[in-house]
Amino acid sequence: MPVNDYGVWKANAVHYVIEHREDKSKNPHLLLYIDDRGDTTNHSYYHSRHRSHKPSQRNKEIPGLVRAVINIRSGEKEESRLAYWIDHNYNDHPIINSLTDLPLGFHPLADTKQNPAGLRTDYIRSNLFKINTGQILAHDDPNPENDIADAIEPEIEKAIDEHADLYLFGARFIDFKGIHNLHMNQGNIDEWKHDDGVFQDGAILIHYPSSNRWLALFIGFASQAVHTDDSSGHAIASGVWSNYLSHIGTHVNLMNSVTIDEASVNSIGSQPRRRSVTLTNVTNHKKPVSSWKIMNSTGEFQTLPADASLDAMASHSFDIPNVPLSDHGDTITLMNEQGLKVDGVSYRPQHERIAGQSVMFAH
Numbered sequence: 001m002p003v004n005d006y007g008v009w010k011a012n013a014v015h016y017v018i019e020h021r022e023d024k025s026k027n028p029h030l031l032l033y034i035d036d037r038g039d040t041t042n043h044s045y046y047h048s049r050h051r052s053h054k055p056s057q058r059n060k061e062i063p064g065l066v067r068a069v070i071n072i073r074s075g076e077k078e079e080s081r082l083a084y085w086i087d088h089n090y091n092d093h094p095i096i097n098s099l100t101d102l103p104l105g106f107h108p109l110a111d112t113k114q115n116p117a118g119l120r121t122d123y124i125r126s127n128l129f130k131i132n133t134g135q136i137l138a139h140d141d142p143n144p145e146n147d148i149a150d151a152i153e154p155e156i157e158k159a160i161d162e163h164a165d166l167y168l169f170g171a172r173f174i175d176f177k178g179i180h181n182l183h184m185n186q187g188n189i190d191e192w193k194h195d196d197g198v199f200q201d202g203a204i205l206i207h208y209p210s211s212n213r214w215l216a217l218f219i220g221f222a223s224q225a226v227h228t229d230d231s232s233g234h235a236i237a238s239g240v241w242s243n244y245l246s247h248i249g250t251h252v253n254l255m256n257s258v259t260i261d262e263a264s265v266n267s268i269g270s271q272p273r274r275r276s277v278t279l280t281n282v283t284n285h286k287k288p289v290s291s292w293k294i295m296n297s298t299g300e301f302q303t304l305p306a307d308a309s310l311d312a313m314a315s316h317s318f319d320i321p322n323v324p325l326s327d328h329g330d331t332i333t334l335m336n337e338q339g340l341k342v343d344g345v346s347y348r349p350q351h352e353r354i355a356g357q358s359v360m361f362a363h
Helices: 043-049 094-098 148-161 190-195 241-246
Strands: 006-018 029-035 066-071 082-087 105-108 135-137 165-172 178-180 203-208 213-221 258-264 276-281 293-295 301-303 315-319 330-335 341-347
Touching: 006 066, 006 148, 029 148, 066 213, 082 148, 082 241, 094 203, 135 241, 148 203, 148 213, 258 330, 258 341, 276 330
Parallel strands: 066 178
Antiparallel strands: 006 029, 006 105, 006 165, 029 066, 082 135, 082 213, 165 178, 165 203, 203 213, 258 276, 276 315, 293 301, 293 330, 330 341
16 A cells, blocks of 8 residues: 655754664654744754753654654565655756646645656656666765765755755645655565555755746665556566665676657647657667657657667667657656666756757667
């Protein structure tokens, strides 16, 4: 059964506490206190007043503030590390088009099987980040800047100092006083499988209005599956994030073995334009891609020709007349004949690109 009361909470960061290993917490978190009332005059007071919390007090509420519970360690005994992606310049993903005008507060996101230009997030299907930029991090590495808390803390401090807008995707507490599940919520193992679902993953997006810069943070568990069922969100292949991200640079996995490098989208003005994608085989052997599919954010897809293949380290352009690619921004996903994701990209609206140019994607 998917997580309950999934949505996005827009607010301002006020204060945070990191539960360290000396607190003897079996499942430590970063506790982020947020304010969705729009009044930042007392934020400095809150931050300084509550900075000295003792460990026994750290999971308590602060009057007037909402508590966001961010995992910095998995509860799984054999593999407690996290998978972690951060993008310090997230201005190019189309999801931000729908975020800026949201009012402060919690916004429930209704369950849906499709996600056309919607806000529900999915680590596999929304192409939220470049898979191969992820890291596997522990929560208690003694070396500086080597664990998940060290990676998150500077961004939280900056968000507090600059009164940035936060967009927290997750599940609201049953008492409506907080939010959790700010991590991947599918491909789980054992006792957590009941939380599996699609388009219900957590995320933390930060918008700095003064510079109009967006930052995005995505957290998964190292034991979660890289490929999941489109309906249930359950694992459908054996690969997990710890396997994939630990092997980057040593051998090529299914993901990113073939990459989407370029796309021609719908039109320039009123003139129709050929739609196509350019795929590149980054392996050192020939790759058959027959019956592979190219899909957009609404689920429309094009199956590649039965004889399609890519030579080693070679690129080829494929027409996709059955896959509309919106001028307002879209996602493009490449799946193999078994329905497993191989690569995924996203792009922003046409007016932010030079007219007539194809969209280029870096890997």
